[in-house]
Amino acid sequence: MNLKSVFFSFLKFVSYAVIILVIFFITGILPQLYHPPHCELSQARVSMKAIQDAVRKYNKENDKELTKLSNLVPKYLKEIKKDPWGNEYILLPEDGVLISTGPNGKYTPYLFREDSNLINRDNIEIYYKPKLRIAEAKITLDKNKNGRLDTGDRFTIFFTKPSGGKGTGDIDDTQAKPVKVQKNGKDFRFLNDYDPDRDNIREINFSVLLVSKEMLNGDKESDKVVFEVEKLEKNNDNRDIFVCFDPSSTDYVNGTYWDRRGVKAVSNGYAVKIEP
Ligand SMILES: [Ca+2]
Numbered sequence: 506m507n508l509k510s511v512f513f514s515f516l517k518f519v520s521y522a523v524i525i526l527v528i529f530f531i532t533g534i535l536p537q538l539y540h541p542p543h544c545e546l547s548q549a550r551v552s553m554k555a556i557q558d559a560v561r562k563y564n565k566e567n568d569k570e571l572t573k574l575s576n577l578v579p580k581y582l583k584e585i586k587k588d589p590w591g592n593e594y595i596l597l598p599e600d601g602v603l604i605s606t607g608p609n610g611k612y613t614p615y616l617f618r619e620d621s622n623l624i625n626r627d628n629i630e631i632y633y634k635p636k637l638r639i640a641e642a643k644i645t646l647d648k649n650k651n652g653r654l655d656t657g658d659r660f661t662i663f664f665t666k667p668s669g670g671k672g673t674g675d676i677d678d679t680q681a682k683p684v685k686v687q688k689n690g691k692d693f694r695f696l697n698d699y700d701p702d703r704d705n706i707r708e709i710n711f712s713v714l715l716v717s718k719e720m721l722n723g724d725k726e727s728d729k730v731v732f733e734v735e736k737l738e739k740n741n742d743n744r745d746i747f748v749c750f751d752p753s754s755t756d757y758v759n760g761t762y763w764d765r766r767g768v769k770a771v772s773n774g775y776a777v778k779i780e781p
């Protein structure tokens with residue numbers, strides 16, 4: 506094979522390749538490869554991530570929280586584009602969430618209505634504030650000042666934000682009573698042998714009295730519940746006590762804690778320690 510024939514077979518190969526590419530273009534296969542359907546989704550996520558960062562920065566640097574996305578311009582963002590489907594992003598400042606209405610361009614705050622699922626299914630949501638779950642638990646009254654829980658002591662469980670509401674979107678929804686906590690504290694689980702890698706975790710038998718439950722009744726301002734210890738199984742080995750709440754145990758209708766928007770609360774596992 507001489508150099509000339511090599512050159513010609515190369516030319517032949519190139520022309521075949523060009524023909525195939527042209528056919529792909531004409532039949533629309535190539536443009537589709539260049540523009541996969543998930544392209545807009547990732548585009549939206551990238552833009553929303555940038556807005557999320559900007560909102561967090563704004564809220565950190567200003568006394569009042571951001572209420573309108575346009576207030577981010579020009580200091581925190583050069584501009585706020587519409588989402589890839591041509592719609593404005595929605596900001597829900599109280600719930601700390603940023604929403605794109607998705608390919609169908611539709612959104613409804615009425616989360617429990619029948620048609621809501623269909624409308625909201627394609628939404629993209631990014632939280633810039635924490636979701637509803639336990640943030641901290643600590644002893645707030647230590648009667649005998651021993652740094653341990655004993656009968657008569659009180660402890661407080663702090664949530665990341667107030668709960669309540671049913672996601673109906675009604676004005677009085679913040680006064681909804683979706684959540685009742687069990688007086689014996691059974692919505693919360695306690696154990697003193699926390700080890701995520703082990704199956705055999707020992708639960709503590711508490712007998713506790715619910716002292717304040719404003720937060721669990723949907724009080725807009727409250728983000729905590731207070732318990733008083735009535736009886737504590739003897740904690741001889743003096744190990745730490747961990748608490749977790751079961752998001753499926755309380756609501757008498759739906760069996761769930763909701764945030765005000767009607768989004769299911771997040772269980773925090775056992776990583777929250779009751780600290781003196
Ligand atoms: Ca939608």
Ligand SMILES: [Ca+2]
Pocket residue numbers: 647648649650651652653654655658
């Ligand atoms: Ca004590």
